[in-house]
Amino acid sequence: MRVINFNAGPAGLPQPALERAREELLDFQGTGMSIMEHSHRGKEYEAVHNEAISLLTELLGIPSTHQVLFLQGGASQQFAQVPMNFLTPETSADYLMTGVWSEKARDEAKYYGQSRIAATTINADKRYTRVPKQEEMQLDPAAAYVHMTSNNTIYGTQWHTFPEVGSVPLIADMSSDLLWKPIDVSKFAMIYAGAQKNVGPSGIVLVIIDKGFMAKGSTNIPKIFRYSTYAENNSLYNTPPTFSIYLCRNVLAWIKSVGGLPQLERWNREKGELLYGMIDRHADFFRAPVEKGSRSYMNGVFRLPTEALDETFVAEAKKAGMVGLKGYRSVGGIRVSMYNAVTVDNVKTLVAFMEQFVKKHG
Incomplete structure (x- = not known):
């Protein structure tokens, strides 16, 4: 008997998505082997990969200005990879501080350039009990980007209205609330999310990035850390976590079906x-x-x-x-x-x- 799973992540998966995986585990679509055993260069896996991208694009209404990427390393790697690509010692980025994960993201930015606290709601007890109001934000119009965490798993706070940041690129860590409701993706230069809350199992990170913004990324870093590398190779530059992406496909298909x-x-x-x-x-x-x-x-x-x-x-x-x-x-x-x-x-x-x-x- 399955329990009721209120874990914060890795979290529960929809039962139909798991049942589909169970049915196909040993023999994927009559191929005589599991999807985990298929080459990531083969047409069988590539169809699953592309279906996951297509479903996410459809469900979120992702515009043609943006591209979906599958990465690894969790949101924690994105804390470093974002400034690695878009921050330099001569530039500064704004961070909206709403909890532990936004603090960790800002800490990683310090290695690459200046990081400003543009707003914080930490209280005297060093806890966060709300998100900032628009009028509390002290935004730099020359910032390389503004970074926010849309939902804060530890303190239980969530942005219900996204901040207005003018022409500065807005980047959001949506690890714990991506796909909870429709959003306007065009407001964001980049969205990233560890899959293990709402989208699939651990081991995969979804990135939705504006192509024009991505083009501004550094070329003085290893290829494996450039967003453009994954974009140019349909997230197949190296072997992706194929089973995690397969399960994401199952979850996305379930979302569409309901x-x-x-x-x-x-x-x-x-x-x-x-x-x-x-x-x-x-x-x-x-x-x-x-x-x-x-x-x-x-x-x-x-x-x-x-x-x-x-x-x-x-x-x-x-x-x-x-x-x-x-x-x-x-x-x-x-x-x-x-x-x-x-x-x-x-x-x-x-x-x-x-x-x-x-x-x-x-």
Whole structure:
């Protein structure tokens, strides 16, 4: 029996995508071997590869000005690869600080040029409980780019309106909320996302990059770190993680089959309303630190009155078939990750458990 998986990443995958992989695992489309065993230069794998790109392009409405790339190294490698390509000792980039991952991204930029904190919402407790307001941003119109993290898995905050940055290229780490709803890709010079939240398994990074912006990338770095290298080779410059891309294809096909991103947004908003409705009804017991306007639909965080109750909550939830609810190690508490593979019924089950937990321990 499968558990209800609230892990923050690697996260659960839609069951139809997994079932498709199970059916094809030993014999992919009558070829007598798994897709994992096919050459990445062969027509069988190439068809899967191109289908994944096509599905992502269709679902997000990616314009012809942008190109989809498959990379490795996780979002953490992108923290370094972005400034490696687009920052020099003579230039500066703006960073919008909203959590641990934006801090890590800025730290990597320091090796290549100047990095400015254009906005931060860190509080006296060194935590982030909201995203910046537009009027709080001190943007440099001459910046090489502005970098943001669209959803913050650790602190449970999310941008619900993307910042206006003028003519400066906007780069977004969307690792934990890409594909949760439709977005206007044209607003961004570059989007990158580790797949292991909403798109597929770990081991693959999706990049959506403006071709004109990409052309400005450095040529004084190794080819393997240039975005243009992957663009020129359809992300087949070297052997990609073929099974991870195959599973991404399965997930993207599932998203299309259920109605695309508009349907996912409806489900995701319903899940958020269920969870936060329960939290707000028992606000003295489920203590949510995030300001309401910045609450994440992907990662809902809260604390119970004591750390002992936090631990009891996680343990009793596990016995009830729900896993992955322990908060990030540096902040503690409870974290409910409600990515696309988590169903509305899954969250209803959790909310019913929370109601009983209040009656028992409140």
